[in-house]
Amino acid sequence: PSRPAAPAPASPPVPSPDLPPPVPPVAAASAVTEPGALQAPAATPQPEPDRDPAAADPASASTPAPPPPPSPLMLQMPVDVRNLSLALLALFGSVALLHWASAVFIPLMLSLLLTTALRPAVNVLRRWHIPRPLGAAVLLVALVGGLASTAWSLSDGAVQLVDSLPVAAKKVRDNLRARAGMPSTLDTMQKAAAQIEQAAAENSTAAPARRGVQRVVVERPPFNIRDYLWSGTMGLVSALGQLTVVVFLTYFALASGNLFRQKLVRIAGSSLERRNITMQVLDDITGQIQRYLLVQVFTSILVGVATGFAYWALGLENAAVWGVVAGVLNLAPYIGSALTAGASALVAFLQFGTIDMALAIGGASLVIHTLIGNLLTPWLTSRTSSMSPVAVFVSVLAWGWLWGLWGLLLGIPVMMAVKAVCDRVEDLKAVGEILGD
Template identity: 60%
Template sequence: MTDDKKTAGETPATPQPTPPPADAPPEVPPEPVLESPPEAVPPELAAEPERLLLHMPVDVRSASLVVLAVLGSVFALRWGQAVFIPLMLSLMLTYALSPLVEQLHRLRLPRWIAAALILVGLFGGLGWTGYSLSGNATQLAESLPVAAQKLGQAMRRSRGASATPLDSVQQAAAQLEKAAEENSARVAARKGVARVVIERPSFNVRDYLLSGTVGLLEAIGQLTLVAFLTYFALCSGDTFRRKLIKITGPSLQKKKVTVHVLDDITRNIERYLLVQILISALVGVTTGLAFWAIGVENAAVWGIIAGVTNLIPYVGSVIVMVAAGLVAFLQFNSLEMGVLVGGVSLAIHTLVGNLLMPWLTSRTSRMNPVAVFVGVIFWGWLWGVWGLLLGIPITMVIKSICDRVEDLQPIGELLGE
């Protein structure tokens, strides 16, 4: 028991540390790690928000093929415009005249007779209108040189005797050019050098008439081709429609899509033609009444000319403005009246033809007005005046096709309102 108490009362001895061996290297205290201060961030980078990136996989090969296909199509349309323009014109006339042919066909009249009667009436009316306006057109053409001469005299009188800075610079440049020519002639004569003068070829009336005759024959040939294409298309009725539906394949879904596309094209073109006729009639009536109120001679003729030229977007208004302004200047012998008549014509065409027409077209066809304007510019560059006339219907056809084809729906959405 004594031993147990003694053992319990004693504290256990702490173990002594083992001495390091003699050959061990002395411990080196670790070097303190110096923390570098955070780098200063420029304020413009610190304030820049995180950019959101849209990850869209782009197939370069497919995109290149699409670009090449578009460029090839544009080149083909430009190169083959002698064929494509009559084809598109006949297609437009077919859409415009087919309701009349259908009405006559319901009256037990054969389709080929109905188409012939309508085309003869159309071209006969156009010929009679042109013949009735030929006298006024000839008088206008003969008066244009006199009008231009009087206009120049009136502008010089309005400026007065004091020359403008531009006139002074022009006069000084002419004097310098004359002095330089005289000096060069004296130097050439003193050195014994023969002076060569290149004369411009004189104006040959025969060449001018020959080129004009060739252009007239080409226009007559184009109109004849359009007339025959339109006649055969009207006689065929819905034959091509049924054939297009048939060649799409045996799938019922494809046939339905083709029917919807053709219905959309027909509906949009018919609405466009209706809007075009109404707007042209409104422009013609408004122009005729405005010119009659001002006192311009042949106001009714000018109304017809304004209505017809309104079919050419953005160009017909300029033609009527210039011609009407010159005729008014000749009639009233006043520069202010010429400017007034030209301004009234331009205002009517701008408000009714160039602003109301694209808006109504975009509303009836559900197209973006910007797309309509860009389409007119593109087709005008491609086919000239005919492109300006056909640009909007072609854009409508493209939109109708893109809306029904799944892979082309983004283009249809871009062209839509």
């Protein structure tokens, strides 16, 4: 018997294009609810996301948004408080020592400066088969003799100037009073001071003394000209003693040749690199100081010639002597120009008898010193010493405060030596960079 044929699988119904698509059974079952059942609330439509205004406005889309403000840069630099405190203590201690022992350090620095300046001349005499001790003695005798002869030639003019100071002061006072037609400001201030002193004395005498307290009146000692002259003489003797020490130190340093240099190289260490660095430092210091001295000599000669010519053109007597004085005082920055201008203006007033000529003479001196001594000299010094003009000016002020007039002369050479050492020491390169140009 034959088996019946299996029924063919039913083909899925073809959906009609006019009818909606059939609902799945699960969805249909969920859609049918019982009569007593609660119906779920209809789904609320989700709010549309906010539209970008840049997308809505194409013109604003082309404009870029402003960048956020940049955050400040922070420098991460660790500071060792202990080392910084020790460095500051060492600095303050060194300044106090230099001020307290100035009577020792000033002659030493002057002798080193003279030794550096005169060593090339001693080397030239050595090439001429003149021994170093003899050549050093000849140079120092010539230098001291030249200074002494210059001072002796100017002594008469200096004495006359000192003798004429009271007459000049009286003349200036009378002229100013005649021009003003009223008592001078100095007289008014003196009268006011006298009245204040009298009122203070009356108040002090009127105040009753306390019981058991004895009133003491302090009397000022009278001015003694002998004490004044004695103190001035002792100052002159002290200056001559320091000058003698400088001369002998310079002589021994020149006569010994390169002995001090060789000792410094030996102290530096046994390695060849350290010795080479020490020699470079010494050569750099010597070269900078020699160039600095050449600049000072050149500018002093220029100031002297310009001052003498200006005074001669204005008709001042002894114009050549005043030129020499101006050139010598140019070695003292800022103070030398003030002394030259004041003294020459006073002499001009004595000679011409008018304030206008005195102001013209003093003004000419100030202009020359300002252009050459205060502008040209610091610029040339900074070029020859690789130091910035600001560092030169600050060093002059600092050493002038520390050592007075000698500090004005020695401040720049000392800072040159300090910079040369700092440039070749790894831990001190920052100081050399600050002092450099």
